[in-house]
Amino acid sequence: MPEGPSIVILKELVQPYKGKKVTEVTGNSKLPIGRAAGKKVTDFKSWGKHFLICFDDFTFRIHFLLFGSYLINEEKNTTPRLSLKFRQGTLNFYSCSLKILDEDPDTLYDWSADIMSDNWNPEAALEKLIARPEALVCDAVLNQDIFAGAGNIIKNEVLYRTRIHPLSTIGALPSNKLKELIHEVRNYSFDFLEWKKAYVLKKHWLVHTKQICPRCQIPLIREYLGKTNRRTFYCANCQVLYPVA
DNA sequence: CCGGTTGTTCAGCG
């Protein structure tokens, strides 16, 4: 569920409820979720992995973390963290992190950092990367301040597609390679979106959870790398460790 | 049935 493109799919699915009035609020959240009762949803937004349900004076911020899920007009045998009932149907959110934002999301979020946003700004991402020359590229791609919405699958696939070794430092990458990386994070994320919608995402994985490099056929390396210590799949032959020796 | 994870925050420590 969690990566940015999946949140975009959710945002599309809930569009019929935009402008509609919440008739009943339930859930096991300890927050004052009843505030939504009787109010109209003014908008659904997303920023990276955050899903936002906006009302005129506050916003629900939902983060699905690793295990969160949602059901629309369906329920399962556990209590939702948050359930919003409308005359037209029900939105159920399970096992997610819920927060209530009292400020306008526009003042809280840098939309230019959202890899799925129309406001995505690759130049801003480049500046942020250049400011962190010591960072490992495997960590930088997961940095939500730079690539909001990028997750571990996107990281692994993008580093393979751009043939960058995950332990390369940002400062060692030539500027054209950094630009290519930035471009590919967004480009792959939209491939992810289309494949996920078509239920063929896994079929297109080149290295994530894979054993053999599809290009040179040698075994892939699987290691936990970087400060993020996340599972990383890469080909030691095809992916270049910068600086090049 | 167990092991592992598309993620993040926070406590505890040196």
Add this chain to the structure above:
DNA sequence: GCGCTGAACAACCG
């Protein structure tokens, strides 16, 4: 105050 580590959360797949 910092950076680092590990725990906690909690559901589903293979």
